[in-house]
Amino acid sequence: MVDSVEVKEMPPEQNSKAVVIGEHIVEIVSDSGEGAQKCGQSFAAISAKMGNGVWTVEIIPAEIQPPARSRAGASGIRIRIGSKKITNTGNEADLVVALNEQVPYGRIDQKAYHEGTIMLIENKWRTDDSEYIRNQYSDALVDFKNRGYKVLEIPMEEECLKIVKNARKGKNMWVLGMLVFIYSRSIEKGEAQIRNIFRKKSDAIINSNIQLFHSGYDWAQENLDFQFDIPVIESDEELVVMSGNEALAMGVLASGMEVCSMYPITPATSASHLLAEIFSKSGGLIHQAEDEIAAIGFAIGASYAGKTAVTITSGPGIALKTEFLGLATMAEIPLVVIDVQRGGPSTGLPTKVEQGDLLAVLYGQPGAVPKIILAAATIEECFHFVILARKLAEAFRTPVYVLSDTNLATGQQPFPRPKIKKDWFAPPIDQSPWKEDVKPYQWDEKTGLSKRPIPGQAGGQHTVTGLAHNRNSQVSYIPEENQESSELRSRKFASFQKTLNPPIINGKEKGDLLIVGWGSTLGAIEEAVGLAQKEGIQVSSIHLRFMSPFQPGLDDIFKNFKQVMTIEINYSDNKDNPQFTSSSRRYSQLAWVLRARTLVDVDCYSNVEGQPLSPNRILGVIKNKLGIK
Amino acid sequence: MYGLKSDLVCDLPSKHFSVEDYSKGVARWCPGCGDHAVLNNTQKLLKEKQLDPAKTVFVSGIGCSSRFPHYMDTYGFHGLHGRAFPVACGVKFRRPDLDVFVITGDGDCCSIGAGAWIHAIRYNMNMTVMLLNNEIYGLTKKQISPTSRIGTVSNTTPEGSIIPPINPIQTTLGVSNASFVAQTADWNPAHMYETIKAGFEHKGFSFIHVIQRCPIFQLSLGKELATNKDVMHYMEHEDGITVSEDIAKTFKHKLSHDPTDLSAARKLAMDTDKVFMGLFYRDENAPRYDEYGASNLGYTIEQKEAVLDAEFDKHAI
Ligand SMILES: Cc1ncc(C[n+]2csc(CCOP(=O)(O)OP(=O)(O)O)c2C)c(N)n1
Numbered sequence A: 001m002v003d004s005v006e007v008k009e010m011p012p013e014q015n016s017k018a019v020v021i022g023e024h025i026v027e028i029v030s031d032s033g034e035g036a037q038k039c040g041q042s043f044a045a046i047s048a049k050m051g052n053g054v055w056t057v058e059i060i061p062a063e064i065q066p067p068a069r070s071r072a073g074a075s076g077i078r079i080r081i082g083s084k085k086i087t088n089t090g091n092e093a094d095l096v097v098a099l100n101e102q103v104p105y106g107r108i109d110q111k112a113y114h115e116g117t118i119m120l121i122e123n124k125w126r127t128d129d130s131e132y133i134r135n136q137y138s139d140a141l142v143d144f145k146n147r148g149y150k151v152l153e154i155p156m157e158e159e160c161l162k163i164v165k166n167a168r169k170g171k172n173m174w175v176l177g178m179l180v181f182i183y184s185r186s187i188e189k190g191e192a193q194i195r196n197i198f199r200k201k202s203d204a205i206i207n208s209n210i211q212l213f214h215s216g217y218d219w220a221q222e223n224l225d226f227q228f229d230i231p232v233i234e235s236d237e238e239l240v241v242m243s244g245n246e247a248l249a250m251g252v253l254a255s256g257m258e259v260c261s262m263y264p265i266t267p268a269t270s271a272s273h274l275l276a277e278i279f280s281k282s283g284g285l286i287h288q289a290e291d292e293i294a295a296i297g298f299a300i301g302a303s304y305a306g307k308t309a310v311t312i313t314s315g316p317g318i319a320l321k322t323e324f325l326g327l328a329t330m331a332e333i334p335l336v337v338i339d340v341q342r343g344g345p346s347t348g349l350p351t352k353v354e355q356g357d358l359l360a361v362l363y364g365q366p367g368a369v370p371k372i373i374l375a376a377a378t379i380e381e382c383f384h385f386v387i388l389a390r391k392l393a394e395a396f397r398t399p400v401y402v403l404s405d406t407n408l409a410t411g412q413q414p415f416p417r418p419k420i421k422k423d424w425f426a427p428p429i430d431q432s433p434w435k436e437d438v439k440p441y442q443w444d445e446k447t448g449l450s451k452r453p454i455p456g457q458a459g460g461q462h463t464v465t466g467l468a469h470n471r472n473s474q475v476s477y478i479p480e481e482n483q484e485s486s487e488l489r490s491r492k493f494a495s496f497q498k499t500l501n502p503p504i505i506n507g508k509e510k511g512d513l514l515i516v517g518w519g520s521t522l523g524a525i526e527e528a529v530g531l532a533q534k535e536g537i538q539v540s541s542i543h544l545r546f547m548s549p550f551q552p553g554l555d556d557i558f559k560n561f562k563q564v565m566t567i568e569i570n571y572s573d574n575k576d577n578p579q580f581t582s583s584s585r586r587y588s589q590l591a592w593v594l595r596a597r598t599l600v601d602v603d604c605y606s607n608v609e610g611q612p613l614s615p616n617r618i619l620g621v622i623k624n625k626l627g628i629k
Numbered sequence B: 001m002y003g004l005k006s007d008l009v010c011d012l013p014s015k016h017f018s019v020e021d022y023s024k025g026v027a028r029w030c031p032g033c034g035d036h037a038v039l040n041n042t043q044k045l046l047k048e049k050q051l052d053p054a055k056t057v058f059v060s061g062i063g064c065s066s067r068f069p070h071y072m073d074t075y076g077f078h079g080l081h082g083r084a085f086p087v088a089c090g091v092k093f094r095r096p097d098l099d100v101f102v103i104t105g106d107g108d109c110c111s112i113g114a115g116a117w118i119h120a121i122r123y124n125m126n127m128t129v130m131l132l133n134n135e136i137y138g139l140t141k142k143q144i145s146p147t148s149r150i151g152t153v154s155n156t157t158p159e160g161s162i163i164p165p166i167n168p169i170q171t172t173l174g175v176s177n178a179s180f181v182a183q184t185a186d187w188n189p190a191h192m193y194e195t196i197k198a199g200f201e202h203k204g205f206s207f208i209h210v211i212q213r214c215p216i217f218q219l220s221l222g223k224e225l226a227t228n229k230d231v232m233h234y235m236e237h238e239d240g241i242t243v244s245e246d247i248a249k250t251f252k253h254k255l256s257h258d259p260t261d262l263s264a265a266r267k268l269a270m271d272t273d274k275v276f277m278g279l280f281y282r283d284e285n286a287p288r289y290d291e292y293g294a295s296n297l298g299y300t301i302e303q304k305e306a307v308l309d310a311e312f313d314k315h316a317i
């Protein structure tokens, strides 16, 4: 954690005497289309490649081209870099690069900055042709100073125009050069990064971007009176860095699945973009269907006829897939369903984070639809959970859901390079003759498990149906048969739970408060709990990866804490508001389920502000819950 | 010798399938329902073509007609109302070795499944599709369907329907990349058989519109259609669907129609006073999505590992 940054007391010979800090949070904000995200991702990649801990999160306006210079249009990226492993986006930013003076307001609305935040602002607006803009600019600068930010005006446009005719193209690389100086990053790695991102472009474009990068670096060296260094963690471990959606895509490839059937929807789509690039070279194909219903229908058809397939979507898509999800469970067709959650309900907050789909996937279908739901808590888990999901789907002859969210989807984090295992990949389709006396639903009495005949297996002919059916897959209206088959379908998940370990407790096994989380909040919750523990607060946390069935042992864990509460990013009624009574209060999604499951009076803190939860916010919640000032 | 007919002696495949090998259970449609005729003719075709029951998949939606796969001793997928097409396309996508058939009803295809229908036509995957159009919702007991003609009295339109029906032939011919569009009727089994056969032999999405009777909910309409000799028109062409002379003779009206002529086909389809039997349109060269699906099959685990490894290299720090 960095306290306020003392800019003025920097030593004059910057290069050699950079101030060593443990970590920093940097934001680059601009209008859409100015390349802030490319700049930030490059900066993050350079830092990760040097060995720093990194976490990035994109700042995305809902429109592709929102009005220029507007607070709603703030587009960009936040990068948290540290000497240690970074597990979340952190609290307020320490340094901001703004390409105009209006977009920071979009972030100020989100309380993204603190007193002392360094603001490096494009100064071309000071001399803009429009008096209105000139006034806006000077008013904002006064306001920023009043808010306690350390504002520096930077002649970005002016410097870029010395190299290129259109500064809009390339200013981001100039900024990258400036940041590389400010944070004492490696110039060579910076150049290599530029060559990599423009690898498909002409030499002329690469060279002009490298020139801009050097110009930014040199300008900063000559004109800034401060510099930082964030020492790196020494490690021999091979690391890879990617976003959660890229990790999902690579997980699909690594699982050996060969069909991904999807319909574009933010924030899930980019997973299919990477997959599209690598899939066809490795024996897989993406099918972009006409809608989400057709997408899952197609995936189910492909699964039924061969290797388990995957469909990737987000909340509104899950809503449309509902009927097919029930069919896949009823007919016991293996399927992987990836839900990259966004803000809901309805179209909601398409580009913002929410963990709002848990109850929809858990209970969204009419009738008894038991299932396996995995929730990735890190980018690394996005990769591994897809592989796991494919295996579970086949072993338990069921759809398996993998939940991710916007935070993981667009964030970038390094993790140990996975050692590829042959058994990740699905084996070839079984086409051996079907054993004559085995029925298409030869449910094992104890486990509920059965093996499915795949078209092409001689003697396995049967018609799957969403109607109630018996072991022969014949439509059955016999009361006992529907009762029995429903129970056997449920039994599979009881069997699966027996293979799981209880969740690991972060902290002591006993205490005043247990925080329960799931999904992308892992890093922020553990950081906050760590800070609280250091202050002597008796708080521990657990983070659930299996949302259905839950890992066993929750009752035993809960017993040892005076209070239990979930922290989630979804809606709950604020219990401090007298409008909500104990009989009307609506809980956050995991809290509802835990209350029903354990009969413990589980409380919750959650919000739908569409932002990642910061460690400070969670620390405040913990203290508030325990009445600590 | 041994009293066998001579044509049974020569060249038997390793296993010869009889019609019984393709049939399962007793079809539970009402007596007189047109679905029976489609089932019989389909089983006959499978026998004629000696399709391997293990490599044949019937996909359907929901409705009386969609019960069809349960009466076939092949693989079957009796899925959701309106969603037979996406499932069938998914089945075919990576399985060029499977013969896929789709059975759908007029509500299933032209109402709840209309979106998927349009796109399935466009994908043009190799499968044989039979729309069993009785102009009514059978399973849910007599509600109008989008193909019910104006004035149809049903449980949801006691005073008669007022909006003109969707014409499945016209609609299919209107979609880009349509590649096989034919029409037949349940009361002419010989014509139906030849139509299904031609559909099966076409490499692409073969759309067969089967006009059929529902003796329970559309009794008078069925009687009128099956007996009014002035309505039915037999389309003749050397590239069309040809029935024996005996059967051809039963048509009072005949016309020549070239199935490569899309504009002529569309014109005929719009003439709703008449029912044209046979092949409206065929395009052997329309791009097929199932060929794309089968374009990269059979990669080894080692090949996949290599791509994954290279991708990790790109993300390596
Ligand atoms: C989502 C959904 N909506 C409604 C139904 C009820 N439903 C079952 S079959 C059917 C209509 C069937 O009509 P058609 O497709 O013409 O088939 P037919 O019974 O006439 O052969 C309806 C509305 C359903 N099963 N699923």
Ligand SMILES: [Mg+2]
Pocket (backbone or CB within 6 Å): B063, B105, B106, B107, B132, B133, B134, B135, B136, B137, B138, B145
């Ligand atoms: Mg009907």
